Amino acid sequence: MNDTTRATARELISKTRARITPARVDILAALLGAQRPLSHLDIQELLAPGLDRVTVYRVLDWLTAENLAHKLSGDDRVWRFSAAKAPHHHAHFHCQQCGRFYCLEDVKTDLPVALPKSFIADSVEITVKGICADCKSA
Amino acid sequence: MNDTTRATARELISKTRARITPARVDILAALLGAQRPLSHLDIQELLAPGLDRVTVYRVLDWLTAENLAHKLSGDDRVWRFSAAKAPHHHAHFHCQQCGRFYCLEDVKTDLPVALPKSFIADSVEITVKGICADCKSA
DNA sequence: CAGAGCAATGCAATAAGGTTGCGTGACAAT
DNA sequence: ATTGTCACGCAACCTTATTGCATTGCTCTG
Numbered sequence: 001m002n003d004t005t006r007a008t009a010r011e012l013i014s015k016t017r018a019r020i021t022p023a024r025v026d027i028l029a030a031l032l033g034a035q036r037p038l039s040h041l042d043i044q045e046l047l048a049p050g051l052d053r054v055t056v057y058r059v060l061d062w063l064t065a066e067n068l069a070h071k072l073s074g075d076d077r078v079w080r081f082s083a084a085k086a087p088h089h090h091a092h093f094h095c096q097q098c099g100r101f102y103c104l105e106d107v108k109t110d111l112p113v114a115l116p117k118s119f120i121a122d123s124v125e126i127t128v129k130g131i132c133a134d135c136k137s138a
Numbered sequence: 139m140n141d142t143t144r145a146t147a148r149e150l151i152s153k154t155r156a157r158i159t160p161a162r163v164d165i166l167a168a169l170l171g172a173q174r175p176l177s178h179l180d181i182q183e184l185l186a187p188g189l190d191r192v193t194v195y196r197v198l199d200w201l202t203a204e205n206l207a208h209k210l211s212g213d214d215r216v217w218r219f220s221a222a223k224a225p226h227h228h229a230h231f232h233c234q235q236c237g238r239f240y241c242l243e244d245v246k247t248d249l250p251v252a253l254p255k256s257f258i259a260d261s262v263e264i265t266v267k268g269i270c271a272d273c274k275s276a
Numbered sequence: 277c278a279g280a281g282c283a284a285t286g287c288a289a290t291a292a293g294g295t296t297g298c299g300t301g302a303c304a305a306t
Numbered sequence: 307a308t309t310g311t312c313a314c315g316c317a318a319c320c321t322t323a324t325t326g327c328a329t330t331g332c333t334c335t336g
Contacts, residue, residue: 052286075211106252114244118271127263133256
């Protein structure tokens with residue numbers, strides 16, 4: 001979480017015309033700097049303690065509402081968030097052992113899907129489940 | 139939940155060499171007869187009351203372990219289960235309004251995915267999110 | 277520059293969904 | 307019939323996330 005990242009975060013937040021608070025900058029910077037989607041717990045551990053659980057949840061929700069972050073659901077009942085740098089059209093990998101998520105930038109989710117009549121698609125989520133390299137070698 | 143479905147359920151369970159109990163038969167039959175993945179709550183409502191919450195959870199876990207059912211995660215923190223009639227290689231639709239899941243039999247999940255080195259894929263889950271026909275017309 | 281107004285935070289309590297421990301009852305094999 | 311194991315029910319508990327409410331602190335107007 002270097003200064004450049006924090007500056008980028010601050011700039012992105014300023015575009016929303018909402019308040020630029022330390023919590024928002026810290027959390028968005030954490031997401032921007034991460035190589036993978038982070039859970040609420042990941043973020044709490046990454047950031048200095050002293051930031052309330054609820055605040056983290058609220059900031060994450062706010063970021064999602066402002067389209068600065070994307071919320072995705074794993075099969076462990078935990079939300080993961082990733083910074084919405086570009087339109088978020090790629091798949092994810094979920095390691096069943098360590099629980100970490102990885103972005104599969106190469107696998108696009110904008111594939112054409114044949115839906116039943118009158119169904120409206122909003123977004124497509126693709127999750128590959130398996131074992132990641134770290135866990136395999138361990 | 140007709141008798142044929144129950145007979146099929148009983149037969150599938152007998153193949154596991156485990157005990158054929160009413161709870162197992164009822165729940166598997168419910169899954170077999172359903173057009174869509176069912177949540178734990180769906181099942182409880184479908185079945186006559188008197189069956190314990192925990193028993194339902196345990197039977198569902200057991201069915202999953204025996205590969206008679208598949209567990210899938212929505213973004214509402216609720217497990218959904220579907221009978222594993224055939225290998226379960228199709229996508230699902232999740233209505234963001236009513237929360238129901240639908241099977242998209244036509245959309246296959248056995249697409250080739252390019253994984254990073256040393257990653258091992260186990261299964262692929264594709265979920266389309268949007269509004270279903272029922273909710274749209276309402 | 278003071279003060280009003282509102283957005284953001286922290287703390288505590290609560291909700292929802294799922295899981296664990298343990299005693300009891302039922303079935304199967306001997 | 308006896309014994310061992312498997313399944314069930316009940317109660318308690320855990321985790322993750324959300325809500326209510328009081329307080330803080332920024333911002334903007336006058």
